[in-house]
Amino acid sequence: MNRSKSHNSKMPRTDSAGETDLHSDVYRLVGDSKPPDIKMKGESSWVAGIQMFASFLLAGFGMVAASLLLDVVQHWQVFMQVSEVYILVPALLGLKGNLEMTLASRLSTHAHLGHLDTSLSTLVIGNLCLIQCQAVLVGFLAAMAAIAMGWIPDGQFDIHHTLLLCASSVLTASFASFILGLIMIGVVVISKNLNINPDNIATPIAASLGDLTTLALLSWIASLLYRSIGTSIVLPSIIILVGAVLVPVCGYTAWKNTFTRQALDEGWVPVVSAMVISSAGGLILDYTVSQYKGIAVFQLVINGIGGNMVAVHASRLSTSLHTGQKEGSIIGGTTKMLLLMVIPGQLIFIYTIGYLKAGHTSLTPIFILIYMAAALLQVFLLLSISHWMVVWMWKLGMDPDNSAIPYLTALGDLLGTALLGLAFYILYAIGDKDSDLGD
Template structure:
């Protein structure tokens, strides 16, 4: 009888140890193996006014970066590669959304680690693991984004061009790989310096990640695609070499990320959200491909409305995730954050819209009717995104998923889809009511 009781106790002990080990491994970013005490949390209470100033300034900086990306898209849409290989339009939202997702989830993870005190104790491990993680994700999902663009461009036309397919794939893989490395280093620097300056990285890191990601990725994609277009019909060797190198990078960086305690869970959980987000953004790309052909003025505003909406919902999700990780009462934190973000939509969007108008970009006049419908689309987009974010992050935390790894890709992709669709509806309404804008359909 004692032997039975002893065996039972032994099994219970092993079960408890396995359960405890699983919990530690799944939360390695929070309590790594050598931690012997709870991490030091320096960002407990935060003044709403100070937080609002931080967020608004970061939105302005990020917004002007997105305006620059929008102006760049307005220019490159006239390049020969965009005209001859129309699938590049489908690739733009998917690839930009991908890069924004990877950099913003990186920023969110690093912000949480900053709150938990890991930057001081494990910075080298954090940097190596996260750079390898986003490199692995970027190259693989860049290839998937190109494949989706080829399929979506090929199916309606009923024809397949191997040269166009190789151009899209090589351009996407090379752009994603190079941009990931550069932007990853920048985001690590942003979080580290914000920590040193006692600024909450949750308020500034994700908007900066998104804005730099859009501008850098679009510039690289346009330049690389243009260079590769010149070799179409003459050689397939160069794009093939790029694709092969990318295929080697994925398992190598994936192995390093898997061996790192801080990124193992992200590598395990991060694929489904990123791939799903890419599919959702590709749907937005189809809408963009249609609307750009009908309304040339929409291109310059598409990145702004999508970027601002994505930035705001990313900050919302990042702060809510941090509240869960650090044991704060998320209700008060998110209530004030939601109000601040909604208040920022109108002045922020007006600044960027009038900046575009002042620069005479976009082929669209700044009429009161246009401003009304544009702002209505932007407000509705952000309201829906914040509502979805609140319930999504809470649901993920409830079911044991880390929102830092999973929430932002879904939310920013939905932001792209909603923003593109609502902006298309706004331009359609303006066309129907005849807004006296002679350039609207040019």
């Protein structure tokens, strides 16, 4: 098949005024001859700011809770005896997080388009099957990456460890996706009923609940399966086979659903590409941690906040395009609000870190100044890239709700880690290094 022809078939139609009308295709497919004249309800900057900032705080404290949970479970026997499980954690959390955030972005757009009122059951079935299909494959991919990273250094391959990792990752991804998918649907529906803009809160909530839920399930499932390691490979094998059956069944259901067909087609490349981009950030982090031990805990904060902010920006911009608004009409104000939130948001979390006596760095005035400069530059670059990327995808006929967020959050990890490393280098160079900075 000619690739250009098949791609052009998904291009959004253009009306006489030159505005895209992609959502009218969905209405035609589900049986409505003409979509309603949809306009997003106006919201004051003050209300939008409160909604976004509250969701950022929730996401941040969810990230802190996940970190505390990891600090506990890393001492469990399965983590100590099967070291690849620890390697699996960041890969699985990163990949799963992208699935939940793209789901949140899609559902927010559907809420504004009125699809929750007309086709809620179709949306629920399609999206639950879609993320189930994606999650099982993502879980297997994350397990393979962990197995490879664990095998390469010493060259030893253990079939029991391999089956344990694959089964734990696939089962965790499947359960977490089903639970979080239902939660995100509930969040968007309740937000709509309470006149809260889901674009402002859904993606950060997905990020905060996603890490905590996935890590808790992975730890519990891996521990249960570890009890059978060395005695039987039947249970892990059955779990993997069931996952292999789920993929085509759920994939076919999602393909037949008019709301999720395009997402099934477009969603794979961004998720895998995001993993590659994040791996580059991991290489930078590996180098900087060896030089400055105090950087690790701040890396979680700068990347977490930056990723959540750019996800909200992309979600709001995608909704504005789907609803036929000029993107500049609301995104300019969104960009300013998000930039204004960087300083208070970062201060809350770095002082929380200081209060908990985490990390190895004292919060001196010069440290806070340089750290804030790095955080502001990271968010500014991310928001600029987000605006360009979302509009570019829209013009190519791609749905930004399906594709933009994985790239942007991965770039957030890369930029945040690089800029934070530069900040610590500058601090070290100018002599603002207390006895524990860089030790």
